Amino acid sequence: MNKLTITQPDDWHLHIRNGEMLKTVLPHTAQQFARAIIMPNLKPPVTSTQQALQYRNEILLALPSESDFKPLMTLYLTGSTTTQDVKQAAECEHIHAFKLYPAGATTNSDAGVADPKTIYPIFEAMQQFDIPLLIHGEVVDHDCDIFDRERVFIERTLSDIVRQFPDLRIVLEHVTTSDAVEFVKSTANNIAATITPQHLLYNRNAMLVGGIKPHYYCLPILKREQHRESLLEAAISGNPKFFLGTDSAPHQTGSKENACGCAGCFSAHAAIELYAEAFESAGALEKLEGFASFFGADFYRLPRNNRTITLTKEPWLVPDSYGQGEINITPLKAGEQLAWKLEAR
Ligand code: DOR
Ligand code: ZN
DSSP: OOEEEEEOOOEEEEOOOSHHHHHHHHHHHHHHOSEEEEOOOOSSOOOSHHHHHHHHHHHHHHSOTTOOOEEEEEEEOOTTOOHHHHHHHHTOTTEEEEEEOBTTSSTTOTTSBSOGGGGHHHHHHHHHHTOOEEEOOOOOOTTSOGGGHHHHHIIIIIHHHHHHOTTOOEEEOSOOSHHHHHHHHHSOTTEEEEEOHHHHHOOTHHHHTTSOOGGGOOSSOOOOHHHHHHHHHHHHTTOTTEEEOOOBOOOOHHHHSSTTOOOOOBOTTSHHHHHHHHHHHTTOGGGHHIIIIIHHHHHTTOOOOOOEEEEEEEEEEOOSOBOOTTOOBOBTTTTOEEEEEETTO
16 A cells, blocks of 8 residues: 545643644644644643633644644643532633643643542542543552553552542543553443554663663653553554554754753654554554544534545655754654655645
8 A cells, every 4th residue: 555545633631732842842732633632731720711722822822824734732730629610621622632741740740630530520520521631640659660660550549549530531541561451451431542643663672772762751751561561452442442642742942952851752754654554554544534523523512524635655864853042852763765655735
C-alpha cells in the first residue's frame, strides 16, 4: 500500500502550552487533526470554566488563519474543585472533561490531588453531570518503583473509582503497560484509554541503551518490550476502548538535555505518520482509521469528522529542531526518516 486515505483524525490528549511555545506547536497539530483535547497543566493550571475559555481564545488567536481546528478544553482537578465548578463546566459547550493529576506525578502537577478519595464527591458530580474524568494513572509514593507506578495506581486507586462510580466515563490516559490494557479491556464500555506514538514505537531500551536519551523520557516512562507489544496489540485490535492521544508535550531542548530533564516527547510535528509507522509494523494499516478517527469521537459523543486526510509512502527527514528565536524543540525522531508523509506537507 502506497497511499492511505482516512477520515480526518482527532488528538484526544495534547499539551500545547501558551505564549510563544503555543504559537510554535499549534500549527503542527492543526495541520493534521480536526480537534484535540487540550491538557490544562499550565502554570498556573486551568481550574475554572472562565480560565478555560480564556485559554481557548488564546489558542484560537494562535491558529493559522485558514484553520478550523477546534480545541476541546479540559479543567484541572484540585483539592478546591467544587460541585458547582463541575456543573458549570458540564453546561459549557467548550469544556469536555476534567483531568486528574496525582500531586507530584508529572510536569505541573503540584496543584493536583494528593489523595483522590478526598474528591469522591466531585467524581459523584461528574458522574451526575456526565462529564468525563481523564486520569494520569500513576502513584507517587517514593517507595514505588517508577516502572510499577501505573500498575499500582490501577490496583490501589483506579479499581476503586471504577467500582464506586459505575456510570462515570473515564479515560486512563497514555497507557503504558499490559496491566493497563487488561484492566481497560475487563471493564464496562465507559472506561477507555489513549495510547501515544512513543509507547507504540519504543521500549525503555530506546531511552537507556548506549547512553541516556532524554528526548524519549516522558511520563509514564517507557516500559519493557512485552508492554509495548500489548499496547500495539490493543491499538490494532479494533476495540473502540483504545484510541489516539499523542500526549505531545513540548519542552525547550535545553530543559530536556539537562541534569534534571523534563518529561515529555514532542510528537505533534508528525503524529499521524508516527502512528502509521507503528500500525504498518504490525501489518494493520487498515485499523488506523478506527483508532485515529472514530473511537475517540464516539467516546466523547461528538460527531465523526467529514473530511479526509491522505498519507503517502514517501520518506522524509524529520528536522533536528522546531522553533525560532527563543524556542527550540527537539521532536521525536529528530534527524531520522519517516516512511509516511501527510499530503500537503
Ligand atoms: O511526559 C509527560 N509530559 N507526561 C505528562 O504527564 C505531562 C507532560 C507535560 O506536560 O510535559
Ligand atoms: Zn499528558
